[in-house]
Amino acid sequence: MDIRLEGDIWCIHITPDAGGVKTNEARLVPLHSHLIAQGLTQLAKADDDTPLFYTKGAGNEVNPGSKIRATAIAKWVRSLGITAPQPNHGWRHRFKTMTRAANIPEYQADAIQGHAPATQSRDYGLAPLAILQAAIDQLPMYEL
Numbered sequence: 001m002d003i004r005l006e007g008d009i010w011c012i013h014i015t016p017d018a019g020g021v022k023t024n025e026a027r028l029v030p031l032h033s034h035l036i037a038q039g040l041t042q043l044a045k046a047d048d049d050t051p052l053f054y055t056k057g058a059g060n061e062v063n064p065g066s067k068i069r070a071t072a073i074a075k076w077v078r079s080l081g082i083t084a085p086q087p088n089h090g091w092r093h094r095f096k097t098m099t100r101a102a103n104i105p106e107y108q109a110d111a112i113q114g115h116a117p118a119t120q121s122r123d124y125g126l127a128p129l130a131i132l133q134a135a136i137d138q139l140p141m142y143e144l
Contacts (some may be wrong), residue, residue: 014028
């Protein structure tokens with residue numbers, strides 16, 4: 001399942017099975033409260049392990065399923081009238097900019113994005129989901 005409740009925190013579970021993952025390790029990323037308020041968690045299927053954001057077995061080596069899904073999501077985002085950032089991968093850069101603007105510590109932003117720590121000592125320990133949830137909720141909502 002891609003969306004799950006961990007304790008009292010709604011998260012998206014990002015896995016290498018879904019496509020390229022920066023550290024090649026699965027991670028949990030808390031959902032922004034605005035996404036929860038809009039009903040994203042209703043997509044969670046307790047008895048179904050079907051991925052929400054990609055199709056198992058779709059694509060091939062040249063055009064993997066994750067790339068097919070990313071293209072479809074980019075097309076949908078553009079259909080909403082959102083034209084920046086370009087390319088769609090630019091959202092990762094935008095996220096980092098927004099975390100800096102919100103004074104979110106770099107280790108928290110890195111944990112959310114799945115970036116490897118810059119030093120060995122930063123690799124020790126975990127960033128608790130409650131801390132990451134508080135960080136995510138510091139980011140502004142997008143108004144459409």
